[in-house]
Amino acid sequence: MKRRSRRVASAVAAFTATALLAACGSSGSDAQSSSVKAGGYTGPKVTVTFWNGWTGGNAPQLVPKLVNSFNSSHSNIVVKDVPMQWADIEAKMPLAVKAGKGPDLVVGEPDWISTYAGEGLLLPADSFVKSAGYTASSFPPGDLANGKYNGKQYGVPWSVTPLALYVNKSVLSKAGLSTTSLPTDSQSYDKEMAALRAKGIQGGWVDPYFFTGVFQFETLLWQNGGELFNTDKSKSTFNSPAGVKALTWMVDQIKQGNSPANVAQDGDINALITGKTAFNWNGVWQTTNDALTKVNWTAAPVPQIGEKKAVWSSSTDWAFVNNAGKEDTNVTQAASVFVQWMNDHSLGWADTGELPADNKVRDDPKLLQQHPDLKPFLEELEYAHFETVSPGIVNAEAQINTAVNNAILLKQTPQAALSTAATKADQILQQNKQEYGD
């Protein structure tokens, strides 16, 4: 259930390692990079089928434009854009690929990419990454590494979508608070909340759902120095003191009167839009929310409540599909050309409420000229945490949703909710190890 409808994510790219391996050998990198650079595919005309979940926001207009532009500048490659709901991709991908009827290229979140990799559905992209000249410093810290599974690169970064603090400036003004010096730490956040409470405003709503309660919880956990799972993903650690502290802080927001209990799905952002609250921790995708155009809003990096800076971010990667284990080398080669072309042309992707992962695109001053709202989100990427990567991890992560929900709805104490979830998650992790046996 991790897919976000309004959020535009990424697609997977099909990539045949053999082609590049052949090109690789021990020869210089010039030969390789020329084989994957835009327009670098010289074989017969091929069609690259590309599945993506880009159905929301501006994506339905933007993606066909990009694809057409690519197709018209590459005479021997036809990219076939197949948008569908994320959940449909998840449901269809594994069996379609097994049957050889899957896409050649797909975009997805790294936790799913690692699951697909564990299921043998993908081709390693190490040679592509090398020949395209991508290194860890081409992307936000940790983003490229997060596309790895079992020592091999499967995901190639495409976009990142961090959380930030959305602010309704009208509400702050009405309460006599500054709209420029926004809270940056625990102390200033509490002070702001108290001032809003004094005016009868519940200043920062806490949401009991995956959107956005879980994002806030994970942000706070990392800020407190915690981790969701141990290094080899065999045990949950989200119930550590750091996790309990994080969830307790969220529950306290309700107890202190900064948030009503029982906030509805999307109730937090709706409250910001309707001027019922001043702050909301939400994702960068909200920058394209039409309803916000009527609101006097701004965004700031999430305040540092814990001992260090950290923020939740989702990300999406390209991945090359290994259809029935006999993907056409030419198609993969062509797909890799498309991937690099898309990354190079991803400046406009901010229109969809996602940040391009490619640093050189994000560093282009044009990005902030066109989207000044994105500044706080860009600043946060230095300390952003991305998805946990391990096959089947999504099923263990689902337990966190239940724990956060139970605690925020005051059904269980944070400690009890997290312990229950951790016990179950550990059983799932154990099952994953048996099943994928990495």
Next chain:
Amino acid sequence: MTEATLAGGSARRTVVAGRPRRRHANNRAGWLFLTPFLVLFAGFVITPALMGLWISLHRWNPVLPRKPFIGLDNYKELFTPGSLTFGDFWQSMGATGLFTVLSVPFLVVIPLILAVLLNRRLPGIGVLRAIFFAPYVLGAAVIALMWRYLLDPQNGAVNGLLAMLGVTTQIPWTVDSPWVWITLVAVTVWWTSGFNMVIYLAGLKGIDKELYDAAAVDGASSMHTFFAVTLPGLRPVMAFVTTMTILNSANMFGQSYLLTVGHPGTSTRTVVMYIANYGLSGGQMGAASAMSYVLFAFLAIISIINYRLQTRESRP
């Protein structure tokens, strides 16, 4: 008559003595007519059912090459407290059971009342019937989204109306128990009552008009007529409606998937939702198949009991 002929009882044969060939031909034609159905039935019901049984005996992730045979382990796990699936499965069975118990009485009685009220010749009655039936044609996603907006605790129209009437607490219709159950049942009743109503209306047309005339002549009150004529006349229809409604409620998925996301905690996660999630997202088709068979066993038992009760009642 046709039935008897097809069944080929020996008594029947003596009656139609001298025409055994005809009987044989009838049989063949019968099978011929049945063939398209049987092919579909075998292909889409029998085969998947048997495959499901086979899969339930394995640890079966459809995309992994290793699908080890584990005998009855998937079933044993479902009955072993503390196992990965035990708590969640029985909790979701409980959620489904609760929803069924809460919703079926309303789904049987309210459509009946509607049908009786709308079963008269009045100008514009067709429009009224259509209005009550209309929600049924909407998809689960549509009704769920619509009610999520209406029942939103903080911004919804329902709580807005209640506030105007002086109810100041924000009722968490879609968020917290027990309200979520009221929501799920009420939305389902609103959504599907029209269908049961139409079945009842058809049943009402089948009741002999003379019985009502006789009741009127005897001076029976309308209430008395309802219990003495209408209700007994509808008994076979009611048996059908009850059975179908129980099965539909036991298969509830969309409402809690979309309206409450299975929350609070996992308390409104129905068994079908859990099976689908565990099997498809979790890649545990073996365990999920075993759960389906356990659910099937429950539904079969309930259906048999239900059928026995209804047929016993309908005996004079």
